Amino acid sequence: MNQPPPGSVPQTKLYLEGRYRKLVRDLPQTVFYCPECKGHPRRRKKCQRCEGFGKLTRDSVQELVAWVATKEFGTRKQKFHGAGREDIDVRMLGRGRPFVLELANARNTDIDLAELEAEINRRNEGRIEIEGLHYAAKERVVILKETPHAKAYQALVELESAIELSAFDEHLNKRIVVAQKTPDRVAHRRADLTRERWIELTAVEAVEGSEGRRFLITLNTQHGTYVKEVLSGEGGKTDPSLTGLLGVPSRCVELDVLNILEAEGAAPAKPRERPPSFGSGLA
Secondary structure, three states, X not given: OOOOXXXXXXXXXXXXXXXXXXXXXXXXXXXXXXXXXXXXXXXXXXXXXXXXXXXXXXXXXXHHHHHHHHHHHOOOEEEEEEOOOOOOOOEEEEEEEEEEEEEEOOOOOOOOHHHXXXXXXXXXXXXXXXXXXXEOOOHHHHHHHHOOOOEEEEEEEEEOOXXXXXXXXHHEOOEEXXXXXXXXXXXXXXXXXXXXXXXXXXXXXXXXXXXXXXXXXXXXXXXXXXXXXXXXOXXXXXXXXXXXXXXXXXXXXXXXXXXXXXXXXXXXXXXXXXXXXXXXXXX
């Protein structure tokens, strides 16, 4: 249903839920404000870090979706809520990552969401795709942000020295518990803790022409796992790591999220067959 109930007012909040796929490696999920000036209109004018732009990237998944949606709904006020997030240089593939776009003070509510979805995809071809756009209840925001999900990844890994493909055999399809200290790259925004997480190496393929030094590795990981550090070990801050298991220093060259899984690593639930009624998304 794409029309608001009689008597609705402009202050009503709307919640649009869907999934996004990120097809490029230079795109953050949400607005990437400059850490120095925080994007403040006055402070950014003299900021050398962002050269007055206020952001460190031109756009984000949030902005690419919201620029189209806010224009159609007649509002500038929006928030983007994702079921977790991937690094800026990591693609989000498969069925995509669930998200909710929150819109406030919408002046237009007679919007065909199928047409809106198609327009977002048309404008952002090759960069992002969204699917399953439908109205949702406010409670979906908390559910998406707080429900833990395992992830399926594929990583292109490069080793310091060549090994045989068979070296991976004893580690395949086994749940391995790793202890991870907070990585250096997120230490500015994460508490300095040691976290236990599980990983499962599910498939390994040698990259042709790499002479045993590059491999495509598919793995499942528990919610909150720092995957790049699982592969490199970061000097022992993740133990065990792929580096430790193989006895050869390794690094992650490229990383893709293949799927958002259920908490224990099961296949993702089937998509909703029909959206909820419009009224359930009003707050």
